[in-house]
Amino acid sequence: MLKKSLKQRKSELANTQRQLDVLSNGIFQNNELPTFASTLKNINAHPLQPNTVEILQINLGYMCNQVCAHCHVDAGPDRKEIMTKATMQQCLDVLKKSEIHTLDLTGGAPEMNPNFRWFVEEAHKIGVNDFIVRSNLTIIMANKKYNDLPGFFKKHNIHVVSSMPHWTRNKTDQQRGEGVFNASIEALKKLNNVGYGTKESNLKLDLVYNPSGAFLPGDQNSLELDFKKALYDDFGIEFHQLFAITNLPISRFLDYLLASENYEDYMYTLVEAFNPKAVDNVMCKNTISVGWDGFLYDCDFNQMLNLKLKGPMVHIKDFDKELLKNRTIQIAQHCYGCTAGAGSSCQGSVV
C-alpha cells in the first residue's frame, strides 16, 4: 500500500518532463502508434480549439489524507502545495465578472485547505448554477473538525462529487488504501442523512468510478445500475449519478503502468478505442483548470504535467475570456484517455 507521493519518494516520474518523455518516446516515436496530434489531424480537428469557457475547475492544493495508487495529482499528506487566500480572491474576482456557470473545487482533498470554508462561503455569495466540491469522502471521517462537512455542504447547496472505485471493500481498498471503503460508506450515510443523493432531493450527490487497474471503464449506465443496487442493498445508500472516468497515463497511474508492464498494452487500448465523437465534447473545450498557485491550464491533467496554457495569459490574475477563446489547447498522448470509447471527463462519459 502506498504511503508516500512520487515527489516524496524522489521518483523520476515526479518530474513532469520525464512523464512527457515517456509519453512521446517508444511506441509513439517509432510510429507503432500514432501521436494524438496526428490522430486529430486525420479527423481535421488539429489544432484543438476551445469553445466558450463554462467551467472553472480550481485545485485548492495537492494535500490529501489518502495516497491512492492511481492518483494523477500525486496527492498525499506529504504534499504542501496549497492555494493561498490571495489566489482564492483572484478566482472570486474572475467569477464575479465572467459568465462561468460551474465552479468545480478539487485537490488533493480541497477541504484540507485552511481557507476552504471561507472560499466556499464567498463563492456561494456570488452564485453559480452548479457549485461542485470533489470530496474523497474519507476526509469527512478523518478528523472531528471535518465531521460537520455534510451540513456545511448542504448550507451552501454544494454539489458533492465523490470517488468510489467499486461497491466491494477489497477493490476499493486496493486502489485507495486500507479502511477507505468503510470510511467512505460511513461518509455516504452521513451525506444521505442530511438529504444528499436521495431520489427527490435537490442536494446532488454523484459518484466517480475509476477502474482499479489497467483497463477502461465499462458502460457508465450499466455500472451506475450495479453501483446503485449494491450500495442500496448492502448499506441503504443512495446517490444520483455515476461518472465513469478513464485513468489517464500520468503521474502515479503512469508509474503503475510502467512498473506492472502494462503501459504499452494500455496505450494500445486507448488508441484503438479512439472515438472521434468524443473529441467534440472533451472537457478542455469548456473548462479552465486553475492550479494551486493560480496558473492556468487546459485541464487538470495538463496541470499535473505542467503544460501551462498556451499564449500570453497564463495566470488567473490575467483572466480574459477573449484570449481564452482564441488559444489552442495543449495536447500530448495522455489525451487519448479522454477520447477513448464513450469519452471521459470530470463529468464522466461525453458521448
Add this chain to the structure above:
Amino acid sequence: MSKTYYDPADLKKFTNISEWNEELGQKFFDYYGKVFEEGALSAREKSLIALAVAHVVKCPYCIDAYTKDGLQRGITKEEMMEAVHAGAAIESGATLVHGVQMMNKYNKLSM
C-alpha cells in the same frame, strides 16, 4: 515466424481474418457483435458465460479478452472464478459421465 504458437499481439489482429475472406469474416463479426448485445441475458451475464467457455475451449486470447471485459464491467474476481468453476464442472462432468459407458462395457464383457 514466431517461435511460439500463441502471441498475445495476435489478438489485436483478429479482424485481419476478413482480409482473406471478407464476406465470411464480416458475417462472423456481425454475428459475434450481435450475440453479445443486451438481450434476454444481460451483456454482463454473457461476459461471464464467455469467460467460462474460454476456459473450457482453452483459448488464451479469449481468456485475456473476457477477463479484461469482466473488469471493465465491474465483475468481481469471485464471480469470475465461479464462472470458471461452472465451466470446469461441465467439462469434468462430461468426462466423468463417460464413466457410465466404461461401466456398461465392463459389465457387458465381464462374466
